Amino acid sequence: MVKVVLSSGSASQQFTGGETEFEVEATTFRRLVLELEQRYPGLGKQVEESMAIAIDGEIFQDAYAAELQAGSEVVLIPKIGGG
Amino acid sequence: MNYIDSSLKVVGSRPVRPDGVDKVTGRAVFAADTRTAGMLWGKILRSPHAHARIVSIDTSKAEALKGVFAVVTAADFPDIPSEEAFVGEGPVNFRDLALNVMARQKVLYEGHALAAVAASTQEIADQALALIDVKYEVLPHVIDVEEAMADGAPILHDDMITTGVNPPPTKASNIAKVVTFKKGDAEAAFAEADVIVEGHYTTQPVHQAYIEPHACLATYAPDGQIQIHSSSQGHFMVRAYTAKLLGLNLSDIRVNPAEIGGGFGGKTLVYLEPVAVALSRKSGRTVKMQMTREEVFRGSGPTSGAAMDVKIGAKKDGTIVAAKQVLKYQAGAFAGSPIGPGCMCGFAMYDLPNVDVVGYDVVSNRPKVAAYRAPGAPITSFAVESAMDELALKLGMDPLTLREKNAAKNGTKTHYGPTHQNIGFTAVLDAVRAHPHWKTPLKEGQGRGLAAGFWFNIGGESSAQVHVNEDGSVTAATGSPDIGGSRASIGMMVAEVLGVPADAVRTIVADTASIGFTHLTGGSRVTFATGMAATQAAEKVVEDLKRRAAQTWEIPVDAVEWKDGKAYPAGSNAGAFEPLDLAALALKSPRTGGPIAAEVSVNAQGAGAGFGAHICDVTVDKETGQVTIERYTAIQDVGKAIHPSYVEGQIQGGAAQGIGWALNEEYVYNDRGQMENPGFLDYRVPVASDVPMIEAVLVEVPNPRHPFGARGVGEVPIVPPMAAIANAIRSATGLRMPDLPMSPPKVRAAFDARG
Numbered sequence: 001m002v003k004v005v006l007s008s009g010s011a012s013q014q015f016t017g018g019e020t021e022f023e024v025e026a027t028t029f030r031r032l033v034l035e036l037e038q039r040y041p042g043l044g045k046q047v048e049e050s051m052a053i054a055i056d057g058e059i060f061q062d063a064y065a066a067e068l069q070a071g072s073e074v075v076l077i078p079k080i081g082g083g
Numbered sequence: 084m085n086y087i088d089s090s091l092k093v094v095g096s097r098p099v100r101p102d103g104v105d106k107v108t109g110r111a112v113f114a115a116d117t118r119t120a121g122m123l124w125g126k127i128l129r130s131p132h133a134h135a136r137i138v139s140i141d142t143s144k145a146e147a148l149k150g151v152f153a154v155v156t157a158a159d160f161p162d163i164p165s166e167e168a169f170v171g172e173g174p175v176n177f178r179d180l181a182l183n184v185m186a187r188q189k190v191l192y193e194g195h196a197l198a199a200v201a202a203s204t205q206e207i208a209d210q211a212l213a214l215i216d217v218k219y220e221v222l223p224h225v226i227d228v229e230e231a232m233a234d235g236a237p238i239l240h241d242d243m244i245t246t247g248v249n250p251p252p253t254k255a256s257n258i259a260k261v262v263t264f265k266k267g268d269a270e271a272a273f274a275e276a277d278v279i280v281e282g283h284y285t286t287q288p289v290h291q292a293y294i295e296p297h298a299c300l301a302t303y304a305p306d307g308q309i310q311i312h313s314s315s316q317g318h319f320m321v322r323a324y325t326a327k328l329l330g331l332n333l334s335d336i337r338v339n340p341a342e343i344g345g346g347f348g349g350k351t352l353v354y355l356e357p358v359a360v361a362l363s364r365k366s367g368r369t370v371k372m373q374m375t376r377e378e379v380f381r382g383s384g385p386t387s388g389a390a391m392d393v394k395i396g397a398k399k400d401g402t403i404v405a406a407k408q409v410l411k412y413q414a415g416a417f418a419g420s421p422i423g424p425g426c427m428c429g430f431a432m433y434d435l436p437n438v439d440v441v442g443y444d445v446v447s448n449r450p451k452v453a454a455y456r457a458p459g460a461p462i463t464s465f466a467v468e469s470a471m472d473e474l475a476l477k478l479g480m481d482p483l484t485l486r487e488k489n490a491a492k493n494g495t496k497t498h499y500g501p502t503h504q505n506i507g508f509t510a511v512l513d514a515v516r517a518h519p520h521w522k523t524p525l526k527e528g529q530g531r532g533l534a535a536g537f538w539f540n541i542g543g544e545s546s547a548q549v550h551v552n553e554d555g556s557v558t559a560a561t562g563s564p565d566i567g568g569s570r571a572s573i574g575m576m577v578a579e580v581l582g583v584p585a586d587a588v589r590t591i592v593a594d595t596a597s598i599g600f601t602h603l604t605g606g607s608r609v610t611f612a613t614g615m616a617a618t619q620a621a622e623k624v625v626e627d628l629k630r631r632a633a634q635t636w637e638i639p640v641d642a643v644e645w646k647d648g649k650a651y652p653a654g655s656n657a658g659a660f661e662p663l664d665l666a667a668l669a670l671k672s673p674r675t676g677g678p679i680a681a682e683v684s685v686n687a688q689g690a691g692a693g694f695g696a697h698i699c700d701v702t703v704d705k706e707t708g709q710v711t712i713e714r715y716t717a718i719q720d721v722g723k724a725i726h727p728s729y730v731e732g733q734i735q736g737g738a739a740q741g742i743g744w745a746l747n748e749e750y751v752y753n754d755r756g757q758m759e760n761p762g763f764l765d766y767r768v769p770v771a772s773d774v775p776m777i778e779a780v781l782v783e784v785p786n787p788r789h790p791f792g793a794r795g796v797g798e799v800p801i802v803p804p805m806a807a808i809a810n811a812i813r814s815a816t817g818l819r820m821p822d823l824p825m826s827p828p829k830v831r832a833a834f835d836a837r838g
Contacts (some may be wrong), residue, residue, distance in 0.1 A: 007264060007500035010270025014249065033520035050167060059541065060688050075500030078262075078423035080539045082606020083291075083348025083386075083797060 001025055002032070003078040009076070012076055015043035024074075029053060030064035032074060052079045084622060086579065086783045087723070087792040093578045094791050095730045098585040101361045101570050101782065105342070114298035114314035114341035115373045122300070123152055125355075125372040126208040128198040128215050128380060130190035133224035133448040133756025134237060137188055137197060137217065138515050145200055150207035152366035152801065154215070156198045157187040159361050161330045175352075179417035181328050183451050185359055189439030190219070191239055191416035192448050193757045194381025196354075201362040201370045222755040224448040225233050229390050230259040231447040239416060239446045260419030260444040262426050266498040267437035272405035276396025280473040284466040286805070286823045287390040287749040288413060290380060291455050292740075292768045295344025297383060298373035301359035301431035304369070309336045313356055315604020316346040316564055321356050322595050328357040329364075332465035336360075339594045346566045347740070348454030354383055380761035384453025385750070387412040387420045391466040393429075401480050402487045406498075407434050410442040410463060415451035420444045422457030424539070427499040429463035430510060430804075431537045432694065433489040448756050454605060456737060457798035458537040461744065461805060468534035468806030472813060473703040482533050482810070483521070486696075487512050507720030507784030508535070508694040514782050518696050528702050529713060531817025535696045536802025540795030541606035542687030545597030547617035549577055549624050551679035555666030557581060559620075560593040561613045562601025567797050569609040573723055575615045575792060580621035599684040602819040607795020610725055611786075612687035617666040618790045623681035630674035637659045639756035689788025693795055695719035697738065697803040701811040708831030710746055710812060712773070717803075718780040722794030729780060734800040741804025743769040747824050 001023040006012045011021060019041075024039070026032040032053075034056045037044025047053070052061045052077040060077055068074065086094070090310045105111040142154040167179040186197040198215050202208035223237040230236060236253050245252050247261035273279060299313035302528055309331065315321050318338040326333050343350065347554065355372045362370040394407040394468030408429055412420035422442040430438055475482040490512055495503045515521055515533065548560040559577045563569055574590040581588070601613065625645045633640040642657035649662040672679050683695050700714040717738045724730040747767040761764045785792025811819050818833045 005500060013513065014246075021512070054501035055498075057504050058689065059501055059539065061541065062686060063688055066688065077427070077500050079294055079425065079459065080606070081351075081454060081796075082538075082541055083351070083456040083458045 002074050004070045005073060005075045005076050006018060006073045012046060013041060015040040015046065026068055027031055028068060029060060029066040032068060044053065047076055051076050084791060086790050087787065091579060093363065093585050094723070094725050095727065096777045097726060098461055098575070101574065101590065102565065111342040112314055112342055113295055113329050114300065115295070117300040117312045117341065118193040118371060119300070119369045122369040122371050123201040123203060123366055124205045124208045125199055125201045125359050125370045126205070126212055127196045127358065129378070130186065130193060130195040132190055132198055132219055132221050134192045134222040134239070135190050135219040136222060137186065139199060139218045141216040141835055142198060144216065146210050146261045147163055147210040148207065148214060149670060150203040151200055152368055153201040153362045154198065155358065155361045155365060157185045159365065160162065160185055160328060162187065163327070174654055176418070176789060177327050177411055180324060180352070183417060184354060187417065187420070193780045194450060194452050195416070196382060199358045199362060200518035201366045201368070202745065205493065211653055215807045226447055226449060226752050226756055228388060228411050228445050228447060231445050232411065232443065234379060239448065243418070243446065243759040247268040257446045258443050259414060259446060260422065262422055262442040264426050264438065264499045269405045269407050269439035272437035273396045276404050277399045277459070278474065278477050279394065279396040280470050280477055282470050282473065282821055283468070284391045284393065284821045286389050286462045286465055286468060288449065288452065289744045289748040290385040290766070291347040291349030291453070291551065293345030295345060296374040296376060296379045297350070297355050299355045299359050300369060300371045301356060302364050302369040303360055303363035307335050311336065311338045311356055311360065312341055313338065314341050314343050314350060316343070316566060316605055317348040318564065318595050319562060319600055320351065320603045321353055324353040325357045325360055329360060337594060338595045340564045340592045343564055343566050345516070345536060347456050348458060349384060350456050350607060351603055354385065358703065363440065376763065377761040380766065382450060384415060384451050386458060387414065387452050387462060389462045391411065391463065393466045393470040395470050395474050396749040397478065399478070401478055401485050402437055403489045405437040406430050407439045410440070411445055411453070412442065412459065412462070414444050414446050415449045416446060417451045418444055418446055420452055423459070425459035425463040426459035428537050429467040430498050432491055432535050434491050434495040434821045435489070440498065456740065456801040460536065460538055460802045464534070464802050465537055465805040468803065469809050469821065472810040473577070474820065483512065483515055499534040503692065505787055506593060506692050506694060507782055510782050510784050511696050511718050511720050514718045514780055515696050515698065515757040518716060518718065518780065520714060526698065528815065529700050530811045530813065532699045532807045532810030532814055533696065534803040534806035535808060536799050538607065538693050538798040540611065540690040540693050540804060541608045542612040542690040543602040543608055544684070544686045545601050545613035545616045546684040547573065547613055547618065547620045548598060550623060551665055551669050553669055555664065555669040557583065557588040559588055559590040560598055561590070561617060562593060562598045563609040563613045564592055564604045566604050567733055568726060569604070569613065571729055572610040572725040573614055574668055576614050576618050577621040580625060582646060587719070599682065607693065607797045609692065611690050611795055612790055614793060615687045615789060616683045616685045619685065620681045620683040621684065624679060627679055627681065628668050631710070632663050633669065634675050634831055635663065671721065691722055691786030691788065691794040693720060693799040695799040695803055699807040699811045701815055702810055703815050704829060705834055708826060708827035708829065710808070710830060710833065712742060712775050715775055716778045716780060717800055718782060719796065720782045720784050721796045722786040722789065723783055723792035724781050725791060725793055730781060730796050731779035734793055735777040736796065738777045738804050739769055739774050739801025741801045742774055742808065745805040745808040745823060745825055747826050749824050756836050
């Protein structure tokens with residue numbers, strides 16, 4: 001199980017009914033997206049299209065294969081661009 | 084492979100700039116330099132009103148004018164539905180992008196495009212624009228961000244319902260989105276603080292002010308094949324947006340990247356290219372378009388202006404216990420300010436137990452904002468770093484000591500979630516403390532300011548090719564437009580891996596049909612991500628060269644080693660053979676498998692975050708309010724400087740732009756919502772005489788996720804200057820300047836108000 005934390009406030013919480021922390025069974029970013037979509041319809045799509053994730057502190061963007069270890073903390077944050 | 088602890092011969096040196104000769108001799112081909120026989124000139128009709136409904140557009144007289152070959156309006160573009168995507172440098176709604184390129188029912192800012200013509204000369208095109216008859220219903224407008232949020236403000240979009248609020252509102256407003264970040268319990272922690280500072284700060288929208296205006300040349304051929312030459316930070320972005328806005332296939336569009344005369348984030352969107360293609364499709368001729376400087380100001384994106392409240396509470400020993408921010412970012416006419424990064428960056432430099440940040444993304448009747456170096460971060464940091472200075476004063480503490488005491492370190496959990504890893508902020512602060520500038524006593528009348536800055540940096544998708552030519556010379560190609568020296572850094576990394584001198588590798592930027600997809604140049608990502616792809620491509624070439632040497636010598640490939648640009652037998656047991664260099668192996672390449680080349684595409688992760696700190700000394704003329712920068716030192720963790728001169732140049736450029744943002748740059752609007760200073764005479768960017776020699780100090784804390792340890796460097800240096808200068812003015816005069824720009828009239832007024 002990995003711990004998922006919604007960092008960016010209400011924009012994502014609209015899909016979770018206000019929950020900000022929960023556990024998900026997933027070993028990759030891709031699996032996480034699918035699990036999130038199944039549990040909270042709309043959240044997986046939102047994560048895939050407009051969010052980055054921080055896995056144990058490190059930010060990943062658009063990386064299906066990024067590995068999740070048992071006990072990992074995954075924080076969902078807005079995707080980051082630049083100038 | 085990781086080279087961080089290797090003895091490096093090319094990386095870290097300062098070879099002559101590969102683009103230098105072309106640029107100083109004027110031979111570099113920018114988009115405005117491109118032309119073809121028989122081409123037409125395209126020009127855009129822009130709204131004179133800040134907010135108006137388009138009642139009708141009659142183009143018949145313009146179409147009838149001799150020499151006019153095409154006129155287009157929104158009717159010539161697909162009316163595409165709302166669709167959010169993350170293609171460029173931030174979330175983009177394609178409908179908004181389309182409506183920004185060509186207004187459909189309303190014009191939302193002065194300068195908003197609503198028609199375009201293609202004519203045989205620029206003069207005829209201008210005449211044709213004057214013949215287009217537009218009937219407007221002028222609507223009330225709003226420019227200021229807080230006025231746009233107020234009840235009763237003119238509403239730009241009838242369907243804009245604020246997101247991020249529970250329960251969702253039922254009425255339309257100009258607030259597109261509310262973003263919140265919370266860590267701990269800030270309200271409770273403020274009750275425990277011994278000292279609290281609070282302040283209200285404002286910044287103005289500022290333009291990226293690239294020297295080269297937007298320009299392009301587009302051809303829509305009879306078979307539907309499209310060629311575009313344009314100046315942008317991402318030719319794949321130009322292809323994607325043009326295809327989307329015109330309903331075309333990506334494979335039918337080939338975009339050739341021209342040399343770019345500055346971007347700084349402002350060329351991460353399209354303005355002209357879809358229009359030029361539409362005009363070319365309608366006229367059957369090649370169409371050239373280029374903005375005037377006035378159009379650049381009126382019609383292309385600056386970065387946000389903002390109104391911000393900051394509150395910080397600390398114990399007497401300087402330990403910060405709580406921090407709070409409310410940020411209101413102006414997005415321009417369509418949603419999408421950098422409010423997210425703004426909320427994340429302000430407090431990211433500090434190890435804070437309790438944080439509460441709320442951000443608002445607000446539309447108003449101004450050009451839609453575009454990215455600008457570290458989008459959102461300089462704005463929020465002006466407020467936070469000014470407040471940190473106030474906190475140090477109130478505590479009676481040295482501002483450097485306050486920052487050292489609260490600095491983020493490896494393992495610090497940020498208020499937005501991620502945990503800092505492999506960061507160099509404390510190394511930067513150590514460098515500040517050790518630097519002679521920090522220790523040098525101030526002269527009479529001078530003040531000194533310190534401010535810090537943070538930017539995430541990003542990786543992402545990049546492609547790179549390495550070719551060993553028939554004579555053994557090397558060409559590296561990438562899909563990354565070079566806006567800050569990436570041809571040099573990419574070539575140097577390839578040279579290092581191949582074991583050849585830097586000048587043995589020529590690096591080019593390949594067009595969209597000649598290399599794999601590459602995300603645009605932004606987020607300080609190219610030397611990191613494209614550099615990773617190029618390094619891996621060079622490594623594949625080395626493996627191939629070793630295989631070819633082994634085949635030539637009839638020995639196992641693991642008995643071959645590659646050193647200093649040559650294949651050697653690995654020890655005496657491998658046999659006695661003369662080494663084979665690139666030229667020798669290239670000469671025999673037909674016999675050993677054909678051309679020697681490799682292409683690698685990556686989606687790079689692990690971009691190391693960047694931190695910097697700037698020290699600024701100023702004097703302030705009490706009679707005129709003029710602020711003079713006397714000395715400026717910019718210190719930054721750059722991971723590993725691949726070409727230190729370019730890195731120093733990035734830091735100096737960022738600081739110089741920050742000086743302009745701090746002291747002079749602002750849009751001046753009249754009461755009709757029209758910009759009154761759309762040119763460099765009245766919109767004052769710093770000139771050489773405004774800026775002292777900026778000393779760039781490179782701190783190198785390697786990023787272990789990059790083969791050479793590189794971090795992005797181009798964005799951090801624009802984050803600290805505004806607060807560093809404000810803090811220096813406070814030090815020199817005792818005046819806290821909470822509103823940008825700190826221009827002579829405002830400084831003079833602050834003196835007058837103090838009496």
